[in-house]
Amino acid sequence: MMQINRMTTMRNLLLVTLACAAVLIGSAAADEEEISMTVDEVVELIEPFGDGCTPKPTRENIVEMVLNKEDAKHESKCFRQCMLEQFELMPEGQMQFNEDKTVEMINMMFPDREDEGRRIIKTCNEKMAGQTDKCEAAHGISMCMLREMRSAGFKIPEIKE
Template sequence: MMQSNRMTTTLKMSNLLLALACAAVLMGSSLAEEEEVSMTVDEVVELIEPFGEGCTPKPLRENIVEMVLNKEDAKHETKCFRHCLLEQFELMPEGQLQYNEDKTLEMVNMMFPDREEDGRRIVRSCNEKMKAEQDKCEAAHGIGMCMLREMRSSGFKIPEVKE
């Protein structure tokens, strides 16, 4: 039973990483800044949409689009979708209001293997900045937006997703 749960979690994490990696790479990845964008927002949304099936509230397409576009002023339902994804992949474990530092760092290291110390600093800093937030959806969104801002300001090559 334990092995089955571990396999399911690994499969889910692999699917999310694949979806996120495809989205990042195909939307104009950091490794190929001069290349044309080869994937639309709608295509990225279609990759991520199935992960919303088990979420409460179930996200509308507009919520998924807002999340893909990293809208700072996103609707609460969008923020809850972000939380749902993070919880599904144990990046923000159930009942927690902060990102799991080790698991989040693993994901960051997959995309930016030479930036582990910066990644750790950013995860810790953003968790700390949002530690007073008591709403799980607001916390998930706030930490995510903080990490995005901090990574960009620290020179991580994060692509801008265009509408």
């Protein structure tokens, strides 16, 4: 049971980072029973990732990112970018997601949706082409991916406030 919880926590963390692009929280345990998390639980889980970020995110910034606020503060967008960089989904100095690494992560969560995932990443990277602010690029691509994935029927539960 402890191994399932550890795997579920890691999977949730990966989803958060992706969404991931837009904080895609939601996972299934071995028996495919849906597990949901509260905002506070997710914030507690990802708060340590802010220690190495500049600017260092406040709790408010983390909550905005977790709730996928479209109109998030710039600091919240920068925290998302910092997490994406830490997971090598948006490499340092880049204004787009690394397509192969992002597809690999999507495949961990949705193994039968690789082609759709790749299409979504390409579409969202292209939509933000020309953006010169890395925080805005990370946030814009993440929000685009979240909308596109939901529209394509990916099962992405909402976070409970």
